[in-house]
Amino acid sequence: MAIPGIVFLIVFKYIPLAGAVIAFQDFSVFKGFTDSPWVGFKHFETLIDHPDFARVFGNTLMLGFLKLALVFPVPVLLALMINEIRKSALKKGVQTALYIPHFLSWVIVSGIVFDFFSLSGLFNIVIGWFGYDPTLVMQESGYFRIVYVITAIWRDAGWGTVVYMAAISAIDPQLYESAMIDGASKTRQIRHITFPLLLPTVLVLFLLEIGNFLDLGFDHVFNLLTPMTYSVGDILDTYVFRTGIQQAQYSFATAVGLFQSVIGFILVFVFNKLSKKVSDGGLW
Amino acid sequence: MVTVFETRSEKAFVSTITVILILLSVVALIPLLSVIATSLSSKSAVDMNLVTLWPKQFTLDSWSYIVDRPDLWRSFALTLVTTVVGTVLALLLTALLAYPLSKSKNEFRWGAVLMIGVVIAMIFKAPIVPYFLTVREIGLYDNPLVLIVPHLLNPFNLIIMRTFFKQFSKELEEAAFLEGCGYFRMLFQFVLPLSKAVLATLALFYGVVLWNQFQHPLLFLQNPDWFPLQIKIRQFITDDNVIMSGAVSTADLNYNERTLRATTVLFAIIPIIAVYPFLQKYFVKGAMIGSVKG
Numbered sequence: 001m002a003i004p005g006i007v008f009l010i011v012f013k014y015i016p017l018a019g020a021v022i023a024f025q026d027f028s029v030f031k032g033f034t035d036s037p038w039v040g041f042k043h044f045e046t047l048i049d050h051p052d053f054a055r056v057f058g059n060t061l062m063l064g065f066l067k068l069a070l071v072f073p074v075p076v077l078l079a080l081m082i083n084e085i086r087k088s089a090l091k092k093g094v095q096t097a098l099y100i101p102h103f104l105s106w107v108i109v110s111g112i113v114f115d116f117f118s119l120s121g122l123f124n125i126v127i128g129w130f131g132y133d134p135t136l137v138m139q140e141s142g143y144f145r146i147v148y149v150i151t152a153i154w155r156d157a158g159w160g161t162v163v164y165m166a167a168i169s170a171i172d173p174q175l176y177e178s179a180m181i182d183g184a185s186k187t188r189q190i191r192h193i194t195f196p197l198l199l200p201t202v203l204v205l206f207l208l209e210i211g212n213f214l215d216l217g218f219d220h221v222f223n224l225l226t227p228m229t230y231s232v233g234d235i236l237d238t239y240v241f242r243t244g245i246q247q248a249q250y251s252f253a254t255a256v257g258l259f260q261s262v263i264g265f266i267l268v269f270v271f272n273k274l275s276k277k278v279s280d281g282g283l284w
Numbered sequence: 285m286v287t288v289f290e291t292r293s294e295k296a297f298v299s300t301i302t303v304i305l306i307l308l309s310v311v312a313l314i315p316l317l318s319v320i321a322t323s324l325s326s327k328s329a330v331d332m333n334l335v336t337l338w339p340k341q342f343t344l345d346s347w348s349y350i351v352d353r354p355d356l357w358r359s360f361a362l363t364l365v366t367t368v369v370g371t372v373l374a375l376l377l378t379a380l381l382a383y384p385l386s387k388s389k390n391e392f393r394w395g396a397v398l399m400i401g402v403v404i405a406m407i408f409k410a411p412i413v414p415y416f417l418t419v420r421e422i423g424l425y426d427n428p429l430v431l432i433v434p435h436l437l438n439p440f441n442l443i444i445m446r447t448f449f450k451q452f453s454k455e456l457e458e459a460a461f462l463e464g465c466g467y468f469r470m471l472f473q474f475v476l477p478l479s480k481a482v483l484a485t486l487a488l489f490y491g492v493v494l495w496n497q498f499q500h501p502l503l504f505l506q507n508p509d510w511f512p513l514q515i516k517i518r519q520f521i522t523d524d525n526v527i528m529s530g531a532v533s534t535a536d537l538n539y540n541e542r543t544l545r546a547t548t549v550l551f552a553i554i555p556i557i558a559v560y561p562f563l564q565k566y567f568v569k570g571a572m573i574g575s576v577k578g
Contacts, residue, residue, distance in 0.1 A: 001471075006401075020414050085301070107518045108549055254414055256411075
């Protein structure tokens with residue numbers, strides 16, 4: 001009974017994972033995984049010296065950092081706020097409005113964004129009212145990062161509250177009752193009950209997010225990129241796609257991908273250790 | 285006096301938050317409203333920067349043009365079929381592995397080892413190039429089956445289903461086994477019919493991935509006949525030649541590239557908005573099961 005599933009895991013997960021060894025070979029399609037010559041760390045050395053790599057890696061770090069600093073906290077705040085709404089119909093309406101964008105693909109989201117920022121789009125009409133000249137936001141590298149952050153929030157922050165809402169609903173109501181008897185105000189209840197009890201969940205999700213630090217979402221970035229924003233928007237994922245798939249530099253692009261995975265793994269490992277030191281929480 | 289003051293300020297606090305959230309929800313919907321307005325406005329109104337959140341010089345010309353594009357409907361039908369077939373097959377494959385994994389060591393000796401294998405598959409993501417080479421090697425390059433087969437098992441969903449199966453009582457199963465019922469019959473006649481909640485949730489998770497998939501067709505499909513909806517939409521919104529290719533060459537068209545792009549985007553959103561209200565509770569339930577485990 002388990003065999004079809006095991007075969008699937010081997011073919012689609014384990015063979016590609018093992019295939020990462022081509023990062024240490026000069027892989028050729030005709031010779032395959034087994035007969036391609038081994039070259040050690042050659043591709044990693046090329047990579048470190050490559051001028052493209054510094055730029056692409058820098059872009060990835062920058063966007064990863066912005067995502068962590070500006071996108072990650074939003075669902076926590078939203079969940080704390082949604083939790084305070086009393087009328088359940090209103091609560092549901094707000095939640096629905098904030099969840100829906102999550103189910104739109106990045107192709108669609110980018111379609112909406114490009115329309116919004118087009119020359120005759122809403123954005124340029126509104127800044128025109130205030131006397132500003134029209135700007136092609138999507139074609140200027142200076143705006144790419146902020147557009148990335150805003151779209152990340154717009155699409156996923158609402159959905160991100162689901163986990164936190166579940167954690168909040170698990171808090172013992174007696175805590176609030178006794179706090180109210182002691183005369184604690186709403187803000188104090190949030191500060192001293194809800195937030196501290198939510199913190200372990202925040203920590204676990206933060207660790208998972210750290211592990212995905214360099215994983216910015218291929219679909220997201222690829223669909224927002226234009227030739228004019230490559231200088232800031234070209235990231236490891238899009239670079240690997242271009243060099244590895246389109247230009248068929250298989251071994252080199254695998255080295256880039258492997259580098260990315262190893263950094264991700266080290267980050268999770270280090271932050272897991274740290275979080276165990278400062279609190280009891282951790283991933284393992 | 286103090287308590288009165290407290291409740292009053294608390295009321296103000298709660299209503300401030302409520303107002304902020306309502307404003308945020310409205311702001312979140314503004315880009316959508318703007319796209320709707322554009323798709324229902326005439327070319328000249330759009331060109332003169334008249335259209336903001338409400339259609340100007342209302343017309344359905346963009347819509348009738350988009351709805352008349354056979355290539356778009358072809359992609360739509362293809363995506364619908366691959367999503368439905370893929371979801372059913374994915375649930376089947378996931379259940380076939382999740383059921384043995386939910387068994388204790390006495391019943392399924394290799395369960396623990398296999399479970400570690402699943403977790404490793406979940407944590408370590410293979411670099412995209414060896415993945416590409418492997419999938420091409422097994423014959424899925426430029427093959428529409430690539431829209432289904434690689435999505436049939438997600439380790440995360442597998443763990444959710446396994447957790448759900450674990451709750452079924454052993455006594456019931458033992459009684460059934462004494463009656464001569466095998467594991468396959470057990471799964472299909474007893475376990476799955478009692479698992480509708482988790483099946484619905486996972487069907488939605490698989491369905492959304494299949495419907496929205498972009499990277500797989502981008503990597504593996506060359507033949508435009510097999511382009512799924514997302515790739516088609518991407519072509520429409522990035523390539524004016526593709527989107528205008530069906531236009532009759534008269535000067536007085538009532539649409540332009542921009543109104544057509546807006547209409548295309550909405551064409552793809554409508555199915556999602558249409559099914560969303562029926563499915564919301566399963567989405568939320570599923571995300572919660574996932575969060576407890578993850």
